[in-house]
Amino acid sequence: MHTTTLAWLVGVLFLGLSSTTGAFAPSRKLLERSTLGFQVTLKHVDAGGNYTKLELVRRSMRRSKTRIERLYAMASDPATESHVHAGNGEFLMELSIGTPPSSYQAILDTGSDLIWTQCKPCKQCFDQPTPIFDPDKSSSFSKLPCSSKLCSALSMSSCTHATCQYMYTYGDYSSTQGIMGTETFTFGSVGVPKIGFGCGADNEGGGFSQGSGLVGMGRGPLSLISQLDVPKFSYCLTSIDSTKTSTLVMGSLAANDTFAAKDMVTTPLITSPSSPSFYYLSLHGITVGDKQLPIKKSSFALNEDGTGGVIIDSGTTITYLEEDVFNLLKKEFVTQMQLPVDDSADTGLDLCFKIPSGATNIDVPKLIFHFEGNGADLDLPGENYIVADSSGVACLAMESSSGMSIFGNFQQQNMLVVHDLVKETISFVPKQCDQL
Known part of the structure; x- marks a missing residue:
């Protein structure tokens, strides 16, 4: 089984982002x-x-x-x-x-x-x-x-x-x-x-x-x-x-040397006639560990009536997958995680696991999103789909949807996401975003 190790820290993690509003040059x-x-x-x-x-x-x-x-x-x-x-x-x-x-x-x-x-x-x-x-x-x-x-x-x-x-x-x-x-x-x-x-x-x-x-x-x-x-x-x-x-x-600054990156994943943008403002992606499949899920082709299809499809959205936190696909994903994570499922429903997320007492890291299955494009396989780091907490649970940061799927910002953490509006593509490049 293909796994990745997710390290986590016990305790409260603090946020304190400093604002730069007002720091404008005297002459623009x-x-x-x-x-x-x-x-x-x-x-x-x-x-x-x-x-x-x-x-x-x-x-x-x-x-x-x-x-x-x-x-x-x-x-x-x-x-x-x-x-x-x-x-x-x-x-x-x-x-x-x-x-x-x-x-x-x-x-x-x-x-x-x-x-x-x-x-x-x-x-x-x-x-x-x-x-x-x-x-x-x-x-x-x-x-x-x-x-x-x-x-x-x-x-x-x-x-x-x-x-x-x-x-x-x-x-x-x-x-x-x-x-x-x-x-x-x-x-x-x-x-x-x-x-x-x-x-x-x-x-x-x-x-x-x-x-x-x-x-x-x-x-x-x-x-x-x-x-x-x-x-x-x-x-x-x-x-x-x-x-x-x-x-x-x-x-002009948006790409720089991005397109020379070896680990870049590029996939075409799709336009929906009924919702032309959205950034639609063509998602073909998902792999958990070493198993590709048996997803129907219609599950991610953008239909003529505007239903279905997959959008990428910076304003939605977690990823929402069409219900049948999410159920397959959930079942496979339960099989591969080798941890007891937490049924308390206290977290608000659909699937959580109990972390052994005293553990500081856990092994989680690999998660790969297969998009349209040559080698457009997005291998997500564990911290982009599993969230662990000091209460002793680790949860899958995804949920089910009734139709359209949404690729959320939690899954986009520490990635340079480049929208090329001329070529009509989106590219993902792993980056430490706090170091840019």
Whole structure:
């Protein structure tokens, strides 16, 4: 049996990510989109809390529950596309808006498109960690006319006094509405003018209070990716219990020497006509230990009606697999782990094992995801699918889904994930993300 050793530490693991908001150079370099290349700091929304690794996963799963329902609804029913978007997320993006720049912590969301923040004067605004943006105090703010392409790209919009009005709802009565504008956004010391965004005067619902708005990173025309027209972007997510920040890299800096890496895994991106914003992958099979699971070809197929398929998502914590596939995976882990199953259901995860008293490491089966592509076999490290806790349990950080499967951020820890939007591929390269 092919196994890997998972080391774990007894005790509480502390999070304390330091923010770099406000550390912008006095003079910003304004870049045109054709020359873009910059790096942005990301931090986990639970930064600063004293949680064990298992507690972090459980908190993230609770946040992800509503998000997953939104993702499923958006993918399976094209008729809901106009009013259901992904929303929420697990990582905050550090940037600034306006001239002079105002610091801003945005929820990073690869499952939706609109960029928005709360703006004065607010009719209804939720509490946010940074001051609410005041467009009247920025010399670079402009209202977006109704004739603009970005206004036309909105699923719900109206026109008042020649200004584009937007409304964006997230399927659980969370919403943002206001006017569309353009503004200079600053990433590190790099300023990018005329980015279209929603200036929300009426914002309500749960899930947004960790940040001061949201930056959509999907494939639609409203997203930051599309507006910047960058050929590539990448992110490298540190371990969920790390004290270090993660990194997002845009444009010309996103690849560097990545494609010379021997252990790079590259697979094509698939586009769904009903959900064109999502990043779909072609997953063909899964191997546990030395056994490839007998998965039906239809289990991961993207159907014509928009159901099924596999998306990669930075805002969903653990991986969710189609129910029949997960049951096969679960059964094989029970067979190969050689540890008693924990049936207490205290962890919130579907499959857990009891760790022998005094053990500091355990052997776990290898787990390999087989994607489409030449040699596109992603061999995950043990800490990317087993989470061990000081309470004496080790759990599989995966769950079942009813249709669409999601490759979550827990499985992407310490990997450089490169989205090549020209070649329409995604590449995975093992990295120590806290050392970038």
